Amino acid sequence: MKKDFFSSLFWLFIGVGVCYAGYDLKIGNFHDPGSGFIFFWVGIIMVGLSLIIFIQTIRMGPKVGEMKSLWSGVRWKKIISVLLALFLYGYVFTYLGFILSTILLLIFLFKTVEPQKWYVAVTGAILSALIAYGVFQLWLGSPLPKGLLNIG
């Protein structure tokens, strides 16, 4: 299957949703455009464009293996673990505080994708977190969460 086949369907769905949101917000008229006026018309344009891509894809005929080659060799475990780590970081950020959560995140990242030796990962993580804390909190005055350690 062609990759544009799926992406055009996705955008068609989004376009219809935007149109509906515009309608729901009241389109108004040309004399007095409502809050949903631009959403509705932009949604119509999105639907039209996704249909153009969809039709172009259909007219070009099947392209065997395109979707497969798109994902071949992708190190999914690495990508998913990095994303999970980032979400988790956001979740514990205010609770653990900037320094502790950042050290844990960096150790994980240093050890996961291209594993480093433990001392490199730990030292690198602590140093990076402390330098970032020094620059952003102490020097630039950006308030970072204190968390459990109550640093700041």
Place this chain on the structure above:
Amino acid sequence: MDLWNYLSIGFSVALQPINIFYCFVGVFIGTLIGVLPGIGPVGAMSLLLPATFQSTPEAAIIMLGGIYYGAMYGGSTTSILVNIPGEAASVVTCLDGYQMARQGRAGPALGIAAFGSFIAGTVSIVGLMLLAPPLSRFAVKFGPPEYFTLMVLGLTILIYLAHGSMPKALLMAAFGIVLGLVGLDSINAVPRLTFDRLEFLDGIGLVPIVMGLFGISEVLLNIEQEVRRDIFKTKIKGLFPTAQDWRASTGAIARGSLLGFFLGILPGGGAVISSFISYALEKRISKHPENFGKGVIEGVAGPESANNAAAGGAFIPLMTLGIPPNVVMAMLLGAFMIHGVQPGPLMMKESPGLFWGVIVSMYVGNIMLLILNLPLIGLWVQVLKVPYKILFPLILLFCLIGVYTVSNAVFDIYVMIVFGIFGYLMKKFDYEGAPLVLAFVLGPLLENNLRKSLIMSQGDFSIFFTRPLAAISLIIALFLLISPVIPWMGRKRVEIPKEDIS
């Protein structure tokens, strides 16, 4: 007040020690991120935006502007030494720059890139200085229809020059407009697409979107497969080009400077396009076009001058009309607004210190860059040697801190991650981020001016065709949009590589 008075105001602002310091920080970081593949000027500006909250608007804009033109300088180093462009505007420098390095002429290639950039940067500042005042005076007469159509034209040019499918670029722009309008309606305060989340009432932040689309997604793409980077091992000597090199490059630098400056002004144009067109021009007028791609110095001098001149030219539409011509300028518009300054035709009158201070600081910055770039090339080479496995956690950390410190909201971290995933998938499916971001910034302005125009004309669309400037802008935009279906125009559409940075 005449130009000299304005300039003296500019010098009095730009030469204040604190502003010199911010200018230095800006051009240094700009060069650094220009050298490092994987983080571009937009990402760096997002990251450093919170760092400017405590400073004056002058210092903030001087630093952020310095990052942009500094990145144009730095990008050439990786192109020449590693054959990997540090940022998109230096892609074409790889062609001859890397070949020169392979022939043992890395020094003159780096040298001419630095001198060319300096000369072009200076030319563009002089142009900016001369063109901005009359344009500002002219722009005061613009009404909502002119602004609306100019923004439509800017977006259309960006879409027209997008590297791949035009419907896809248009879709991205449309989606960018939708995202830009999330939050309270500016006219009647109705919440729109907020999904009952308080965090969305003020709209989605520019920084989480930019960091996600350009920072996180780039990291995900880089770690999805094992890639090895080889640095060309050569001793860099003789950075000063010879007399023969200068003879070959002078014309290329002059042409690149003028071309870059005027293309930079064009909404939707910019550093990437000007560097490609400059290379094509040099090749076309050369007596030995067959040597291009084999290490000719004009192939480095022209594009490097053009991309730096374009960086200066891009300030004109932002500072005189309040319309950002590219994503970097959109970011800068955000910075202006955070500091309570509205760029546009009145800025020169209302904030002359800021307006002229920023322009004059570019002179100062260009001199700093020349001094920085030549003696510090050894340092930049060392930076290049930092392996990606060490670099990517730090890039992620910078993104996280940058996003959090703008709003002090963990919610924005999640928004950034979601846009990171979205940006990764966009790149996999060949959708570009630049039209989305520019449309995101222009969306509220577009809507506001469209609604005002329709209210003014009592719903009559002819208002866009009866006012000369609006009509011209709209006709050009329509012509560009239908051009792919006109056979002779479709063939002429230039293929530009992914403009993932500016």
